[in-house]
Amino acid sequence: MKNIFLFIRNYFTLLCFVVLQITSMVMLSKSSDAHDAFFSNAINEVTGKINKQYNGFYEYFSLKEVNRQLVAENAALKNKLNNYIIAPDSTQRLVVDSTVTDTIGRYRKFTFLPATVIGNNITLQNNFLTLERGSLQGVKKGMSVISPQGIVGSVIDVSDNMCRVMSVLHRSSKVSAMLKKDNNAGSIEWDGENPEYLTLKNIPKSAKITIGDTVVTSNYSANFPAYIPVGTIAGKTADPASNFYTLKVKTATNFASVQQVYLIKNVRFAEQTAIEAKVMKINE
């Protein structure tokens, strides 16, 4: 017994060192799946506040680019307005339905919530964004985030007024995506090397792929609506061992300058994930 105490006293610093190393490793391994376990509300609010101050200055430098994006988006939206469509003749009538639920039972599946980016990183292996919208404004875990140009990521942690978003530039991010022209679906991942390029996996070799094809989100995703731009194909390699392509995708979103984003809520998100999780359990 005395020897044990002597040992502990002699190697106390070494023991502390080992304990601290183990603590950091545990925190690091927990952070990717149970993020909220360590990032409590309080810390999120503090770093969020500092980020907000910084962003107040930084926003001025990208005003021009943000303006350009907003104008482009406005133009795109205006083009979709029914006011600008002239009916060919009076025998056909164009009816626009503006209610959330109509009599045939159609409902609005996705709702959009604008948010400002107050923290952003693209230089690490695991990148996060901080948005100034939280549970008080109706943000929930799992909501997807898009910019005017394309997809950005999904919400993984929410505090009262801030939320933290796992960018698609994160090594454990996975989004279901498909080729716009023939709806072949695969999954979008990031290899952690270049923030301008993502990797699209599991596209069968039967698909005819040319450089420059557009990739959009697929209809299989629980949190992303279909047909949100992901990027364009910049290179392809055929994996000789399997029947699938590995494609290099140039991101549609410019992650270095993203300032304004939309949070998207799927009304049936909980239902879809619950039933998918149930099936997963059966498979195991």
Add this chain to the structure above:
Amino acid sequence: MSNHLKNIIRFLLFILVQVFVLNKVPPLHQFIVPYLYFLFLLWLPFSTPRLFLLGIGFVFGLSLDFFTGTPGLHAAPCTLIAYVRPFVLNILIPKETAEIGYTEPSLKSMGFAPYALYISLFTFIHHGYLVLIEWMQFGDILFFLGKVMGTTAVSLLLIAVTEMLLFRKGKFRTNAA
């Protein structure tokens, strides 16, 4: 200005510069990430007790982690630096200088060659460990080596610039302080 106050201000400055200046630099190349923040640990006074040094290292790394959203990623290399530092300093400085000498490691207090060795050794240790954890499964040895070398080179350049910009007059340790 007292030594403690000076080190607290340095703590905050290094974190803020790392988070809001260096981490915002658009990536020039996949191998190059500018890291400077760990210089704070290398500049701490000689007389810091070892346990206290470990604690500071952990807290310092963790506070950077709060900003980058990766709890533990920077804390682990910082703790490693804090643990190894006293051993390396013991080897690098002759006993008599340590007894009567300056308060903290600097060009003037250690001399050029030992100080350069001290800085580059810890830069290399820090980046090697950081990239190893970040990459975890240690897939591509070329990528690993390239990233460590590239990042180390950029860090050493940054440290050299910092040393020139903020020339620290080596302060003698006195009984009054």
